[in-house]
Amino acid sequence: MSAADRLIEHYRPLIGSEIHVGPWLEITQERIDRFAEVTGDLQWIHTDPERAAAESPYRATIAHGYLTLSLLPYLTESNHPDFFDKSYPGMRLRVNYGLDRLRFPAPVLVGSKIRAHTLVKGTEKIGEAVQFTYLITVEIDGGEKPACVAEFLARVYP
Template identity: 70%
Template structure:
């Protein structure tokens, strides 16, 4: 049996289940401003608290949807030192292959706290690798609708 086969056997019983709930993270104006600067998306609804207070339907600035998406490694703790061996035993490398679907059902108002819930959707063997699909839901504390729902695809190599 190969390392890829071992990983599939390890993950198969977890299909369709929630595999991780991350810690809460507060999205502050400094983080929003830094993201705006890096991406060049300086629209006032993100970067001008005074104008947003007056003119935005939310009464405050909101985080970029892509900022929320870019926080997935942090919110899922996917880069934590213990994460890799705990979740992919016997493997040596994980690559972000992409996203199948992303939605932003609810805006993230400055000061909101977010956390991610991860559901294991699929595990597939590939030549020399294993492809894993997760559904990640980014919750906003105190809100019924999530900030983001994304289907992420990763590939793991022995």
């Protein structure tokens, strides 16, 4: 049995299960501003607290949806030094393959705390690689709707 086949067998009982809940992270204005600077998205709803307080329906600045998305490696702890060997035994590298579905159901107001829940939707062999489909839901502390729901694809190679 190949390393890819062993990995698929290892994950088979986990399909449909939540495998991780990440740490809470507070979204600060400094983080929002730095993301705005890097991406060039300087819309006032993100970067101008006074104007947002007066004119925004949220009465505060909000994080960029793509900021929330870009935090998924931190929120899922998938870049932790121990994560790879623990999660993908017998494999040598993982690549982000993309997203099949992405939504931002609720805004993340400045000062909010968010965290990610990861569920395994499926695995399949693609050549020598194993493709994982994860459903990642970013929760807002105290919120009724999630900040982000992403169907994330990762490929892992022996």
